[in-house]
Each structure stands twice: as structure tokens, then as C-alpha cells.
Amino acid sequence: MTRPDRTDRQADCSVPADCEGAPIGVPEPASAQSTVAFFHEHVQAALGHHQAGRLAEAQALYREILKAEPEHADALHFLGLLLCDTGERDIGLAMMARSIRLQPNAIYFNNHGNVLGRQGDRASAIECYRQAILLRPDYAEAHNNLGHALCEDGDWTAAMQSCAQALALKPDYPEAWNNLGNALKGSGNWDAAIKSYAKALALNPWYAQAHNNLGNVFEKLNRLEHAIACYRQAIVLEPGVATIRSNLGNVLRDAVLLDEAVECLHKAVECDPAWPEVHSNLLVTLNFLPQCTPQELLDESRRLGARLSAAVTPYRHEPDASARDPNRRLRVGLVSGDFASHPVGYFLEDVLAHLDAARIELIAYPTRTHEDTVTSRLKPYFAAWSGLSTLNDEQAARKIHNDNIDVLVDLSGHTSHNRLALFARKPSPIQVSWLGYFATTGLSAMDYILGDRHVLPDDEREHFIEEPWCLPDSYLCFTPPTQDIPVGPMPVTATGTFTFGCFNHLAKLNESVISLWSRVLHAVPDSRLFLKTKQLGDPDVQRRMLERFVAHGIDAARLALEGASPRAELLASYNRVDIALDPFPYPGGTTTIEALWMGVPVLTRRGDRFLSHVGESILHTAGLEDWIAADSHAYVAKAAAFASVHDRLARLRSQLRPQILASPLCDAPRFANHLEHAFRGMWERYARRAGETTK
Incomplete structure (x- = not known):
């Protein structure tokens, strides 16, 4: 079974057919012409055991045949397939x-391709097919x-x-219809x-993977209730498949059903503890919960880190x-799946342009093939682009x-398209x-997590x-x-009505946030709240x-x-907002700076x-320390106070963009110099320590 790509959670779970339509690992004879020669008593018995799942018995008979x-x-x-x-x-x-060297035939190549594909060697699998x-x-x-x-x-x-050719040969082939759907989805042809x-x-109402993949499309189209229904049906049919439970957990998170999402993702981890992507999904989702403590997040992260490290030998x-x-x-x-129109791309572009190429040679390691106009602007800053x-x-x-x-810099953590498993192998001396x-x-x-004194205070190093x-x-440098x-x-x-706003991902709006923002609205009578984000395109949401x-x-x-x-x-929509409200414990990053750039202060x-x-x-x-509330009570008080001083807000609105542009948030040459010194400092510390160990 293939694994979904965790970054967008939409990868497909279809199972490639093996051995002329039989499930993976179940053999059939090489060819009709060889039946008499090969299917003597022991071969028939071995195949019978193999097809029935009695693998020990099948292996013993295969070895007996090979001995003779x-x-x-x-x-x-x-026997190779079984092993x-x-x-x-x-x-x-x-x-x-x-x-295959002894007797090249189509079934052997097909099976070989399936095994190679399952281990991630797609190029060799494609050649076999x-x-x-x-x-x-x-x-x-x-x-x-x-x-x-x-x-x-x-x-x-x-x-x-290829799928169309399969269907031309076999029109009633549900797996081929499913894979055709995957290809159409990948090309963006949602209706088809x-x-x-x-x-x-x-053709097969009990086809769990097709229900799952249909849920993928509905999720892409932001029809979350439809996606949830598809995933639930797939789970009824195949309750032990971690990929489907992971997809359901992610869409439940997007629908702000956070407790259900966490429960679903915990079950997905139980179904497949060795699959790191679903554990990453769980970790990301736990960050949305205000009741989840830093210690709980650390413990869960350690568990995944231990699993990723246990099966590998790090480079020395x-x-x-x-x-x-x-x-x-x-x-x-730099390792990332987000060298594109994404917050990572927005924060990288100006910084990379100002790194000293004589002192820092950049190599990009994109983890997916998606590219856009931001990608085209980023590429010239790299000496090599190695997918x-x-x-x-x-x-x-x-x-x-x-x-x-x-x-080696990881730009994903546990988010989409991450490759933390390769970092566990320690391919670079500094990570x-x-x-x-x-x-x-x-x-x-x-080795390091890179931040600043605000996000990495000394009393939180643990x-x-x-x-x-x-x-x-x-x-950050925007x-x-x-x-x-x-x-x-x-x-x-213009309207006479004061408007608060938030354009963050809807999953950040947990019940504690809704309660606090309701208090703000009560404290500022006749005010309104403007929410804008992808999930709100769904009428049910x-x-x-x-x-x-x-x-x-x-x-x-x-x-x-x-x-x-x-x-x-989206940016122009900030002209309909007087003050932006930041959610918690998962605040805005890109959305916060975009609001400030549009003259909208953020609380x-x-x-x-x-x-x-x-x-x-x-x-x-940005020089806006007054907009940081110490607690929920102060948050409401500040919101009401700021909303009452329209003249002050109007002056701030007119000044914010030049203030942001003049701040370190947008000073790319200054930031690039700091980043270069950080990498240089890490390297010097590594060299010094390595030198001490060799004395």
C-alpha cells in the first residue's frame, strides 16, 4: 500500500495490482506454456500455501524445490516475492x-515493479512495468x-x-478507474x-481506497463535510488503515473538530506506529490545542524522534x-517542499538575495516537484537545485x-512534505x-533550532x-x-461600524479563542468580526x-x-478591517505581518x-509592544481601549507600512548578515569541538 504525502495530506492510498489482479504478494504461474513443467506437486502445494497466506509452509516448499x-x-x-x-x-x-534473468516474462517484471515501487524506487518500478x-x-x-x-x-x-489503456483492455477494472481518478486529481481536473x-x-462499493480518494478531492474543494463522510465510510470498510484515519484526522482538524481530530490521529498512529507522517500529523494538530502542554508536546516529539532514529545508522x-x-x-x-508561494517562500526570497555567495554556497533540496513564480525567483540564488x-x-x-x-537546514519540521527521516541519518555535520x-x-x-530571544527565552530551553x-x-524576515x-x-x-478581523487558518479558532473574541465583541457594542479563510468557503463550516x-x-x-x-x-480585504485579532496558542505569522503591511495593527x-x-x-x-496582552483579561481591555481611539488608530494605520519596511522584519541585508554569522558560528563551534575530541 502506498503512503500519503503528509504535507498536503492528499496523497493516494491506491494499491497496485499484482500477479494479474491478485493482491500483492500472491503468486500465479509464470505462463500457461510453463504450467506442465513447473506445476508439479510441490509447486502447486507451495502456491496454494502462498495464496492462502500460509507463508511459512510456502517458504519451506519453495526452498525444497530450489534445493532440488x-x-x-x-x-x-x-520465494523472492514472499521474502x-x-x-x-x-x-x-x-x-x-x-x-527474470532465467526466464523474462511480463508477470515477473510486473511483480518486481510492485516491490520496487513499495520501497520508493519509482524509476526502477516504472521501467519494470x-x-x-x-x-x-x-x-x-x-x-x-x-x-x-x-x-x-x-x-x-x-x-x-496508462490508466486509460488499462481500461480500454478491461473496462470493468475498479482499480484502474481509481488510479485514473488519482491522475485527474493530480492534474487539477476535480470534476473528472x-x-x-x-x-x-x-463497480465495487466496498472499495475503501476509492472512498478515501474521493474524500481527498472533496477536501481539496473545501467540501469538508463530504470529505468527512467519505473517510468515515472508508474506515468502516478498512478500520486498520492508518492513511485513511490520518486523512480523516486532518480534515476534522480543518473543520475545527479538534478533539475528534486528535483522537482519530492517535488511532492512526496505533494502526501504524512505524509510519512517521501520521505521527507528524498528530504533532501538528496537538499544537492547536490550548490544553496541550509544552511537556506533552515534547514527550510526543521524543517518541517520534526515537522511532525515526532507531532503524538508521547516522553518518559520521x-x-x-x-x-x-x-x-x-x-x-x-535547504530542505523544503515549500520553495513556492507559501510562507516559507515569502520569508526566504529577500534573505537569499542578500546572502554573500562568496561565503555561503546554497544548495536547494526540494521535496516535491511543485513550482510557481516564487520558485522561479528563488532558483537563481542556489548553486544547485537537487530534487x-x-x-x-x-x-x-x-x-x-x-x-x-x-x-543542512530543515524548513518543514513536522509540516507537509517534510523529510525528517533523512535528517535522522545525519547526512550533514550540522543540522x-x-x-x-x-x-x-x-x-x-x-543540532539547533534557530529563533530569537522572544520565541526562545532562556527559561523555556527545556x-x-x-x-x-x-x-x-x-x-523572520518578510x-x-x-x-x-x-x-x-x-x-x-465609512461604515460607522468597528470591524475586528482574522484571516488565519480556521483550525486556530479553538473554543477558548471563540470565547475570548466573544468577550471582545461584547466589550465593543455594535462592532463586528470579519473572518476570511479557506475553510469558510464551505457553507456547513x-x-x-x-x-x-x-x-x-x-x-x-x-x-x-x-x-x-x-x-x-486577500491583502486588499484588510482594508475592511480596523484591528486584527490574533488567535492562541497558534497565532498568525505570515497573516500577522501581512496585516501590518496593510496598515492593520494586530492584537x-x-x-x-x-x-x-x-x-x-x-x-x-515591529515596535508595537503595546499590542501584546499579558493575558485574556488584558486582551479584552486592550481591544476595547484601542477600538475607542479612532484618531490614534488612523494615524497608526497610515504609518504602519513604512514602519514595517524600516524595521528588522523587512531588512533583508541585516537579516542575511545575521543568518550568515549564525551558520558560521555553528560551524566554528563544530570544528572546535571536533578538534578537541581528536586531541
């Missing part, structure tokens, strides 16, 4: 390859499996062609994908004589190690967590496995938007949000709810961990 006839191709092939299924993959693959099709052009299962592999590789057009999954389910690093050269050019690798999406963790770590990277996450990774192989390293100002959007006047002057405020005595007419917009339109609440200090860090760096 070492070059028996079927026995070699199916791959039971954990002896290297031996099994060698046996399968040997069987193509060899199978060359030998047998009417092999529908091989066409389908090729489509599945091409889909995983992101080649949507070729994947659609829905129809393809519906066709798969019409010994600096050569050049390491002690203070002017040595450092090779710095990892087609490499498994071992291969990726080996590549980075062979690239002689001095400092740093920065920018994309807001808590410990839990990895002992991660929250991290990593050693905190503080930059002098902020740990690249101003390219869109020229003027700051408008305060909307209250809108209804539930209104009900949550009504339960606190807030008339639904005082709320304006809108779904997502393109970035320019935040002091926190007790890296994540909940982010708003404090931004406001301190």
Missing part, C-alpha cells in the same frame, strides 16, 4: 532479479500499475494515458476525478584541516552526504531546524531536543508582496462557526464569513512556548 532445482525460475521468483513481503527485501529482490508491457501489450494490470507509478511521480498526463472515483465505486563526520579556516566558504543545504521527491530517505541522505553539505516549524522536531540528530540559537532581532495594494482608510469611518458564536451570545449578523481569495484580493496574547510567542516576536520587532 536451484535454477527453478518460479520458485526463485515467488520481500516478510521483511527480507534485499535477498528477495535479488531472487526476483535472478528469476514498461518491460512487462513490451512483453505483453494486453496486460491491463501492468498498464494500471504503470499509471499508478507515474501518478506518484507527478507525471499526470502519462499516468492518465470525482466521476472516475464514482465509476470505481459503482570528521572535519578536515580546512574546517578551521574562518574564511572557508560554507555549503548550506528529492524521487528518492527514498536513505538515497536522499546519501546524496546530501556525498554533496559535502556543511550545514538546523528553522522557519517552517515552531517546536522541537524531537530528533537527537537535529522544551527542545535541539540547542536553541538566537538571532539578534527576529527569526519579503514584501509584489502586488501594489494601497492602504485604505479605516473602514469604521460557516453554519457551525456562526453557531459557536451564537452560543456565546453573539448575534450571527455581527459576523462576516468569507472563503479563500488570491493573495492580492496578540503572550504565550508560553515557541509557537505562541510568534506574535510577540513580530510585534516586538
Whole structure:
């Protein structure tokens, strides 16, 4: 079974067909012509045991056959397949390859492709499927499996062609309809994908993976209630599949059903404790809960870190004589799936432009193939652009190690498209967590977490496995938007109604936030609240949000709810907000700075961990310390006080953009210099320690 890509949680769980439609690991004879020669009593008995799942008995008989006839191709092939299924993959693959050399045939190549695909070697799997099709052009299962592999590789057009060929040969093939749906979904053809999954389910209503993948599309379309229903149905059919429970947990989180989401993700971890992506999903979700303590997050992170580290052997690093050269050019690798129109991309762009290329050589390791206009602007700042999406963790770590990277920077943490498992292998002597996450990774192989004095206060150092390293100002440097959007006047002057607003992800609006914001609305009579975010494009989610405020005595007419917009339109929408309200314990980052850039001050609440200090860090760096509330009581009092002084707010609104642009938040040359000194300091400390250990 394939694993979903954790960053967008939409990856597919379809199972490639094996052995002419049989489940993975169940053998069938190599060819009709060889039946008489191969299917003597022992071969038939071995295959019978294998198909029935009696693997010990099957293995014993395969070995008995091979003892008598070492070059028996079927026995070699199916014993190899069995060993791959039971954990002896290297031996099994060698046996399968040997069987192909002895007797090349389509089924052998198809099975070999399935095993290679399951271990992440998609390129080799694709070649095997193509060899199978060359030998047998009417092999529908091989066409389908090729489509599945091409889909995983992101080649949507070729994947659609392969699945279509499978369906031309076998129209009543639900797996091929499902994989065609995956390819259509990947290409963004949502309506056609829905129809393809519906066709798969019409052929097989008990097809859990098609229900799951249909849920993926509904989630992409922000039809959260439909997605939840699909995932629940898939779980009824296959309750032990971690991928489906993980997808349900993530959409429950997006629908702000946080307690249910955490319960679902805990069950997903129980279903597959060895799968790190679902554990990462759990960790991200726990950060939305105000009742989850820093210690609980640390403990959960340690558990995942221990699992990632237990099965790998870290690389050893010994600096050569050049390491002690203070002017040595450092090779710095950045690992991320977000070199694009994403907060990570927005915070990187200007910084990379001002790093001294004579002292820092940058190498990009994107973990996915998605690119856009931000990607095209980022690429020139890198000496090399080396994608990892087609490499498994071992291969990726080996590549980075062979690239002689001095400092390897993780820009994802436990968020989407992360590759923390490769960091567990320690391919670089110095490894740093920065920018994309807001808590410990839990990895002992991660040396540092990069922040500032606001998010990494001395009395919270025990929250991290990593050693905190503080930059002098902020740990963030924002690249101003390219869109020229003027700051408008305060909307209250035109409408007569004071408007609070928040454009953060809806999952941040937990019950404690709703309660506090309701108190703010009560404290400022006739004010309104404007919420704008992706999830509010779903009418069912809108209804539930209104009900949550009504339960606190807030008339639904005082709320304006809108779904997502393109970035320019989103930024312009701040001209309809007088004061932005920051949620907790998960405050805004990009949204906070965007609000300030649009002249809208943001009220935040002091926190007790890296994540909940982010708003404090931004406001301190922007010179807006007065907008940090010590607690909930102060939050309400400050909101009411600020809302009563329209003239003061109007002056601040007109000054905020130039104030932000002049602050360290947007001073890219200053930040780049600090970042370079941080990497240099880490390297010098490493070289010094390494030198001491060799004395």
C-alpha cells in the first residue's frame, strides 16, 4: 500500500495490482506454456500455501524445490516475492532479479515493479512495468500499475494515458478507474476525478481506497463535510488503515473538530506506529490545542524522534584541516517542499538575495516537484537545485552526504512534505531546524533550532531536543508582496461600524479563542468580526462557526464569513478591517505581518512556548509592544481601549507600512548578515569541538 504525502495530506492510498489482479504478494504461474513443467506437486502445494497466506509452509516448499532445482525460475521468483513481503527485501529482490534473468516474462517484471515501487524506487518500478508491457501489450494490470507509478511521480498526463489503456483492455477494472481518478486529481481536473472515483465505486462499493480518494478531492474543494463522510465510510470498510484515519484526522482538524481530530490521529498512529507522517500529523494538530502542554508536546516529539532514529545508522563526520579556516566558504543545504508561494517562500526570497555567495554556497533540496513564480525567483540564488521527491530517505541522505553539505537546514519540521527521516541519518555535520516549524522536531540528530530571544527565552530551553540559537532581532524576515495594494482608510469611518478581523487558518479558532473574541465583541457594542479563510468557503463550516458564536451570545449578523481569495484580493480585504485579532496558542505569522503591511495593527496574547510567542516576536520587532496582552483579561481591555481611539488608530494605520519596511522584519541585508554569522558560528563551534575530541 502506498503512503500519503503528509504535507498536503492528499496523497493516494491506491494499491497496485499484482500477479494479474491478485493482491500483492500472491503468486500465479509464470505462463500457461510453463504450467506442465513447473506445476508439479510441490509447486502447486507451495502456491496454494502462498495464496492462502500460509507463508511459512510456502517458504519451506519453495526452498525444497530450489534445493532440488536451484535454477527453478518460479520458485526463485515467488520465494523472492514472499521474502520481500516478510521483511527480507534485499535477498528477495535479488531472487526476483535472478528469476527474470532465467526466464523474462511480463508477470515477473510486473511483480518486481510492485516491490520496487513499495520501497520508493519509482524509476526502477516504472521501467519494470514498461518491460512487462513490451512483453505483453494486453496486460491491463501492468498498464494500471504503470499509471499508478507515474501518478506518484507527478507525471499526470502519462499516468492518465496508462490508466486509460488499462481500461480500454478491461473496462470493468475498479482499480484502474481509481488510479485514473488519482491522475485527474493530480492534474487539477476535480470534476473528472470525482466521476472516475464514482465509476470505481459503482463497480465495487466496498472499495475503501476509492472512498478515501474521493474524500481527498472533496477536501481539496473545501467540501469538508463530504470529505468527512467519505473517510468515515472508508474506515468502516478498512478500520486498520492508518492513511485513511490520518486523512480523516486532518480534515476534522480543518473543520475545527479538534478533539475528534486528535483522537482519530492517535488511532492512526496505533494502526501504524512505524509510519512517521501520521505521527507528524498528530504533532501538528496537538499544537492547536490550548490544553496541550509544552511537556506533552515534547514527550510526543521524543517518541517520534526515537522511532525515526532507531532503524538508521547516522553518518559520521570528521572535519578536515580546512574546517578551521574562518574564511572557508560554507555549503548550506535547504530542505523544503515549500520553495513556492507559501510562507516559507515569502520569508526566504529577500534573505537569499542578500546572502554573500562568496561565503555561503546554497544548495536547494526540494521535496516535491511543485513550482510557481516564487520558485522561479528563488532558483537563481542556489548553486544547485537537487530534487528529492524521487528518492527514498536513505538515497536522499546519501546524496546530501556525498554533496559535502556543511550545514543542512530543515524548513518543514513536522509540516507537509517534510523529510525528517533523512535528517535522522545525519547526512550533514550540522543540522538546523528553522522557519517552517515552531517546536522541537524531537530528533537527537537535529543540532539547533534557530529563533530569537522572544520565541526562545532562556527559561523555556527545556522544551527542545535541539540547542536553541538566537538571532539578534527576529527569526523572520518578510519579503514584501509584489502586488501594489494601497492602504485604505479605516473602514469604521465609512461604515460607522468597528470591524475586528482574522484571516488565519480556521483550525486556530479553538473554543477558548471563540470565547475570548466573544468577550471582545461584547466589550465593543455594535462592532463586528470579519473572518476570511479557506475553510469558510464551505457553507456547513460557516453554519457551525456562526453557531459557536451564537452560543456565546453573539448575534450571527455581527459576523462576516468569507472563503479563500488570491493573495492580492486577500491583502486588499484588510482594508475592511480596523484591528486584527490574533488567535492562541497558534497565532498568525505570515497573516500577522501581512496585516501590518496593510496598515492593520494586530492584537496578540503572550504565550508560553515557541509557537505562541510568534506574535510577540513580530510585534516586538515591529515596535508595537503595546499590542501584546499579558493575558485574556488584558486582551479584552486592550481591544476595547484601542477600538475607542479612532484618531490614534488612523494615524497608526497610515504609518504602519513604512514602519514595517524600516524595521528588522523587512531588512533583508541585516537579516542575511545575521543568518550568515549564525551558520558560521555553528560551524566554528563544530570544528572546535571536533578538534578537541581528536586531541
